[in-house]
Amino acid sequence: MDVIESRISGILPHLDPKSNHMHMARIGAITIAWAKLERAMDLCNRLILHKLGGKAIQADMPVSLKAKIDFFKKAHGRLSALASVKRRGATIAAEIKRLKERRHDCIHGYAASVESDGTRIMRRTVYDGDQIDSQNTPYSPDQMLGLFEDISRITSILVRHCDRLIDALEKAQDRDG
Numbered sequence: 495m496d497v498i499e500s501r502i503s504g505i506l507p508h509l510d511p512k513s514n515h516m517h518m519a520r521i522g523a524i525t526i527a528w529a530k531l532e533r534a535m536d537l538c539n540r541l542i543l544h545k546l547g548g549k550a551i552q553a554d555m556p557v558s559l560k561a562k563i564d565f566f567k568k569a570h571g572r573l574s575a576l577a578s579v580k581r582r583g584a585t586i587a588a589e590i591k592r593l594k595e596r597r598h599d600c601i602h603g604y605a606a607s608v609e610s611d612g613t614r615i616m617r618r619t620v621y622d623g624d625q626i627d628s629q630n631t632p633y634s635p636d637q638m639l640g641l642f643e644d645i646s647r648i649t650s651i652l653v654r655h656c657d658r659l660i661d662a663l664e665k666a667q668d669r670d671g
Contacts, residue, residue, distance in 0.1 A: 567587035
């Protein structure tokens with residue numbers, strides 16, 4: 495057993511090293527996929543803010559995940575430049591919001607226990623005002639892989655959506671001048 499496996503076993507003694515590696519690989523894939531999704535959202539929001547009238551909604555780029563999703567959704571609902579893709583924007587925002595909770599469980603939680611089929615009971619902290627509590631949510635290896643695939647899918651949709659916005663903006667600029 496190498497140093498990393500030894501340390502992991504000390505933290506999560508109920509998990510065997512091979513199972514740990516696979517679990518960490520799934521967590522890593524989810525983390526990287528989510529970073530790509532947020533990057534795509536940042537670029538799309540920047541385009542909306544600076545080129546499509548988004549400053550009418552707010553002056554600066556949103557920073558927190560909730561603010562990013564809210565801005566994206568509001569912009570698609572309010573800006574005339576996005577009227578033709580209003581429904582698509584709302585659908586994308588709703589899907590990201592839905593995935594956000596599952597991602598939060600996996601990335602900010604830890605495997606409190608493992609069931610015989612490899613399902614991890616992911617425990618994370620939940621805040622309610624001054625109160626903190628724990629929430630346990632089971633995730634099978636297939637569910638974690640499915641989360642990675644869902645994040646990757648919505649990222650591709652978001653990138654294509656942003657590409658369409660750029661194309662529409664370029665056509666409008668060509669037409670106007």
